[in-house]
Amino acid sequence: MLPMTRRRVLLTAGAATAALAAAGCDGGDDSATTEDLSGNRTGAMPDFKAGTQFTATTPLTFSILYSNHADYPLNKDWLFWKELTKRTNVTLTTVAVPRSDYEQKRSLLIGAGDAPTIIPKTYRDQEIPFVSSGAILAVSDYLDLMPNFTTKIAKWNLGADLDTIRRTDGKFYVLPGVHEEVWTDYSVAMRTDVLDKLREPVPRTWDDVHDALAAMKSAYPATIPFSDRFGIPTPGGCLLSVISAAYNTAAGWDYQNAYWRPAQKKFVFTGAMDEYRNMLQFLNTLVRAGLMDREGFTQEDDAAIQKLATEKSFAICANAQSIVNDYRPALAKTHPEAKVAKIPQPAGPAGNVRRGGRLENGVMISSKARQSKDFVAMMQFIDWLWYSDEGEEFARWGVPGVTYTKTPAGEYRYLNGLDGTLPLQQKYGFFNGVFAYGGSTQLLESMFSEEEKEFQKAVNAKTTLPLAPPHPLTDEEQERATLWETPLKDFVAAASLQFILGQRDFAQWDAYLQELETKNMSAYIDLINEAYQRYAKDHG
Amino acid sequence: MVTVRTRSWSRPRSIADAERGRVFPVVNAVLLSIVVLVTVYPFATIVARSFSGEGEIRSGQVSVIPRGFNLTTYKLVMSDATFWVNYRNTVVYTVTATVVAMVLTTCYAYVLSKKNLKGRGALIGIAVFTMFFTGGLIPNYVLVTSLGLKNSVWAIALPNAINVFNLLVMKAFFESLPGDLEEAAAVDGLSTYGILLRIVLPLSKAVIATMVLFYSVTFWNSWFSAFLYMDRVDLFPVTVYLRNLIAGAATATSVGSSKDSLAQTAANIQAVTMVLTVLPIMLVYPFIQRYFVSGVMLGAVKG
Structure with missing residues (x-):
């Protein structure tokens, strides 16, 4: 890796250049920073390494754009803030923005040059409008300041994932949340008690799904067994995204015009693929046979849930939360004996595959931060809070002995009468969507129910479809x-x-x-x- | 005057007229009843939902009669400190902004109603210009920020202080007042301000009440200015709180893969918050309505 030609060389005498051996990057040129950062080291730890507790050598304050969740509104008295300052010597000042309109305010603040330095909750490709104006920092230039991040990239072999967010200059502008493994949540939920009654096995393939729905239809002719939700604003968004993976194409939420063909080493147009047509034909068969609700592709979620609750349908798309929060409470009122559960995404012509990346939404940094005296300390702080094992555990579970305790087997238990994530969020400010995401599979699953762990185990047996290589546009x-x-x-x-x-x-x-x-x-x-x-x- | 006219229209003059006279009230009543139903139904649903259980709402059992009656959601929402802080903000912002808006609009309108005023055309032009053109979001933001108004009530009150439509209605009203009255007052020794305060304003209660209602409803319902210029949760009005509760829950599912959408806000919590938010401003209507109808008519007819 000898990419020095493309760097802005601002070498001054004595500027140390540490080699970034850890970053197993294929495409980019994330080598050591060759810029002189000697004037930006206020508060920084000289020997900050992966696994070191970051504590600024002088008290520091950073501003952060904060997406305020309605279910756990920002509270400055949260233990999270106090403990964060205690551990890191850093105080965060928040610019609170309602989550409902976060993107709009972020664009406004960046456009007006008034943005806070740390800008989290940036989803895939949302950084593109800000790149050419130079308002946000090319963070890949400073990875040598982030040992925890680079260690995780190397350990979990995330180089190819990282390449997908690089822009034409080979750099990336968002520090994404990173997962150890692909995590797929959305799938089809079915009334398992009805399947049992009809002596139908839990479907493993989409053909099985067809048979199960047909059996339901013949037993209950007045129903349309599959009536979907999540159709607004993308018609059939969830269902198409789940089934398209089984056909090795992309549709619904996952639709993108270009689809990668690894064998031919080129992109093809997704909507014109034979696989895409086969998928449409299969769904058309279901609709024509009265097994799938025509309205299901565009109806309101509430309408779909009501059909499920009143036994006008038996199957619907779901994530882990919608089973617990929507379907079971609704069915409990109308049919207390009903059982509903997610089934692992059915396999299709492409085999037992799944789609998914291991990157999450992430953090942008205002370019002006580069000029500030405590720039290095800020990068170390971000590295610790979002990417170190301790930081991730802290953001998710809180303080040992106060919010949780860990059994010798490594299992987490709530303390102080906490009985779920919501009280943890509301009372203490942990497991906050702004700070807690990504991480190791063990940490991720530490908050799952047994049922969801079982589901994930089944899903993890699937082969993951290859990622598209980077193709950034000028x-x-x-x-x-x-x-x-x-x-x-x-x-x-x-x-x-x-x-x-x-x-x-x-x-x-x-x-x-x-x-x-x-x-x-x-x-x-x-x-x-x-x-x-x-x-x-x-x-x- | 209006009532006299109505009476003369409705008096039957021929058989055809007589039939029309019988038919019209019936059709009118039916049509208006439908309008009332269409208007009231969604609100009744929300009220019913606010008293119902989450499971009953999800399974579609609630229309206008609450099912699974409970008050726990009300207790839950009312025990949320942020909700009350934001509620108080809404009251403070609405009162302050309405007072500022009334003073400025009244003064501006009164001046514009004087036909002999030099540069009157230009002053009207400036006002009307802002009806059609704005500076745009970012320039406005930069302006308000560099004036140091951010995170204060003035960021909400000042940029929205003069609504040009309201200004023109008031101007039309002032123009309709007899000029002789003001001349007589001037002869008796009142200054310009004296005339405005002691003669014109007491005669303008109807239009003032209407404008107060217009402005206060607008400020009560508005969320965008506060969303733009407030950086702290304890400065948000309750409308921003409400919007986050409702729109936030809706966007979470549409993003699809966003993993922090874990807890979706329950439908009955949304309903309770909506009811509590609209209640005060709805209660204001019956008291102001008397002025409201005549105020709107005056502005419209004389304009």
């Missing part, structure tokens, strides 16, 4: 792509729904491809493939 390309992207995406979404619901015949598939062509499908895919090849050449 500003000018981005503008062109944006012009084409939305019309293509909207057209595919509308046509997919028509094919599924039978409003459009599959004999018209070629005509549909023609229409995509008039909307610049090929030009778009060429653009993406060029970007991929260019990046591979420059940084590969």
